[in-house]
Amino acid sequence: xxxxxxxxxxxDAKFQAYGKNMEEAFSNAALAMFSVxxxxxxxxxxxxxxxxxxxxxxxxxxxxYLEELLFLIxxxxxLLNHIEELKIHKKEKEYFLGGIAVGDKAGxxxxxxxxxxxxxxxxxxxxKKDKVMVQVVLDL
Numbered sequence: 340x341x342x343x344x345x346x347x348x349x350x351d352a353k354f355q356a357y358g359k360n361m362e363e364a365f366s367n368a369a370l371a372m373f374s375v376x377x378x379x380x381x382x383x384x385x386x387x388x389x390x391x392x393x394x395x396x397x398x399x400x401x402x403x404y405l406e407e408l409l410f411l412i413x414x415x416x417x418l419l420n421h422i423e424e425l426k427i428h429k430k431e432k433e434y435f436l437g438g439i440a441v442g443d444k445a446g447x448x449x450x451x452x453x454x455x456x457x458x459x460x461x462x463x464x465x466x467k468k469d470k471v472m473v474q475v476v477l478d479l
Contacts (some may be wrong), residue, residue, distance in 0.1 A: 340470075343371035352454075352477040353461065357470065364464075364471040365401060365436070366422040369408055372457075373419040373442075375477060376412075377450045382420040385443040390422075392436045397464050400427070400434040401473055405457040408440060412454070416445040452479060 343356040354371040358364030373379050392407050394400030411417040417440070425438035455478040463474040 342367040343374070345371070346474075348476060351458070351460075351479050353474070354477075355472055355474045357472050359469055359471070361397070361427050361464075361466070361471050362425045362438075364473045365404060365427065366425050366438075368401065368405065368473050368475055369419060369422050369440070372405055372408065372454065372475070372477060373412075375454060375479070376452055377418055377445075377448055379418070379420055382418045382448060383443040384420050384441050386417065386441070387423075388415075388417060388440040388442075390436075390438050390440050394434050395432065397434060398459065398462055400436055401462070401464065401475070402457055402459060404436050405475065409454055409457060411440065412445070418442045418445045418448055418450075454479060 346353045352375045356367035356371050392404040394403050419442040421441050423439040427436050458476045460476045465472045
């Protein structure tokens with residue numbers, strides 16, 4: 340199964356990420372987002388960062404999770420190689436996410452462009468038996 344695919348969009352970056360479950364689809368969404376600015380396969384696995392997010396529904400959880408990763412780019416020059424141990428659970432009326440972002444400092448890697456923000460524009464989450472798809476548009 341492919342991890343993610345970029346779709347045509349007029350000025351921004353639009354992608355769909357896939358997984359066997361919600362955690363895998365969210366992990367692959369992070370890979371897609373970082374792929375907009377660098378070749379993630381070239382990023383060394385030197386640093387681990389704990390990540391947490393919460394949301395009132397799955398869309399807000401996805402948004403807040405990707406924004407948390409974007410914050411790591413902006414504040415710590417962190418580039419992602421992969422996500423480990425991502426867990427999503429619902430408690431009462433909120434969703435919670437926790438995991439580990441694995442990557443390295445941006446200084447020695449080639450990057451192209453910036454991601455200004457994650458958007459709710461055209462955001463989708465579709466869940467079928469053994470397959471989840473999330474769609475995100477990034478403001479560049």
